[in-house]
Amino acid sequence: MEQANKGRHRLKLLDTYLSLDTADLAKDCKAISIFTEDDATAPILDRLHELGIRFIVLRSAGYNNIDVAHAKQIGIKMARVPEYSPNAIAEFTIGIMLALNRKLIRTHNRIMEMNFSLDGLVGFDMNGKTVGIVGTGKIGQVVAKILNGFGCRLIAYDPIENNELKKKYEVVYTDFDNLCRQSDIITLHAPLLKETKHMVNEKTISCMKKGVMLINAGRGALLNTQSVIDALKSGQIGYFGMDVYEEEKGLYFEDHSEDILKDDKMARLMTFRNVMISSHQAFLTDTALRNIADTTFENLHKLEKGIAFDNELK
Ligand code: NAD
Numbered sequence: 001m002e003q004a005n006k007g008r009h010r011l012k013l014l015d016t017y018l019s020l021d022t023a024d025l026a027k028d029c030k031a032i033s034i035f036t037e038d039d040a041t042a043p044i045l046d047r048l049h050e051l052g053i054r055f056i057v058l059r060s061a062g063y064n065n066i067d068v069a070h071a072k073q074i075g076i077k078m079a080r081v082p083e084y085s086p087n088a089i090a091e092f093t094i095g096i097m098l099a100l101n102r103k104l105i106r107t108h109n110r111i112m113e114m115n116f117s118l119d120g121l122v123g124f125d126m127n128g129k130t131v132g133i134v135g136t137g138k139i140g141q142v143v144a145k146i147l148n149g150f151g152c153r154l155i156a157y158d159p160i161e162n163n164e165l166k167k168k169y170e171v172v173y174t175d176f177d178n179l180c181r182q183s184d185i186i187t188l189h190a191p192l193l194k195e196t197k198h199m200v201n202e203k204t205i206s207c208m209k210k211g212v213m214l215i216n217a218g219r220g221a222l223l224n225t226q227s228v229i230d231a232l233k234s235g236q237i238g239y240f241g242m243d244v245y246e247e248e249k250g251l252y253f254e255d256h257s258e259d260i261l262k263d264d265k266m267a268r269l270m271t272f273r274n275v276m277i278s279s280h281q282a283f284l285t286d287t288a289l290r291n292i293a294d295t296t297f298e299n300l301h302k303l304e305k306g307i308a309f310d311n312e313l314k
Pocket of ligand 1: 061062082083086089134135136137138139140157158159160189190191192193195196217218219243244280281282283284
């Protein structure tokens, strides 16, 4: 952030999340920059406005943590970074698929214990498998491109169909229930909205193929975590990769190695061999971080100057 700022603004870098308790740290500032775990709901926005905050620049693409309508109403202008590297998230998603399928973590751990046996390490060919992509926006498109290279059959659910994907990679659009029924692997890249919250739940999981692989590098609440745990216990879900978690706030991005884990769902998820957990890491490449910082300051500049642009949240 300091490099990207190029000395244009006076920066106050804070190692804490935005909440009602921490909002006052923005005193004497005109703008704040927030990330996914920061809470920018109405009462907090009101306090920030009282303190003189007029601009909020999100360093993320997703903006479900900010009450956009309320911010607009009280005259706070906002912008986000809609694209910093869809490749980063898509490539990580494929990494989770391969790690789960080919049991790479287990293999490595086993070999570190001098156990070179192959028992229990059988995977499956990605080639020829049906992958259901939920949300074919910037990230979903790159996922489709990579999986097409693997020879997967691609189906997708998105209210807006992408003709280029249909033509280039023979992606077939269908409804969500049908996608659940047909897919060997389901990967979630839709934004978290009222309509998408818990779209993966007991009912939709029951339509899925037994032993399906489910990957969530979108937002935690796209799925009902308890339903996924139940389905892992019954074997209905055969593999689960989660880069994002409904209850990630206060847990992810922090070192809790000295703490007692109080989150029972996370504790249960950690016991499954066929679950891979990462802590909202899919975006984390050097390219993405540079793009995030550069775009954040460009956004701030445009908001200050009143220049109309696509990254503004309206
Ligand atoms: P995008 O806006 O380019 O694409 C989202 C797509 O979802 C669009 O095509 C949209 O039409 C579609 N969509 C909207 N409503 C839908 C619905 N009800 N069902 C299915 N699809 C629907 O966004 P993107 O850049 O591809 O990012 C997708 C999501 O990934 C973000 O909203 C964010 O939550 C998440 N994300 C995660 C990470 C990470 O590090 N894990 C990083 C960036 C983004």
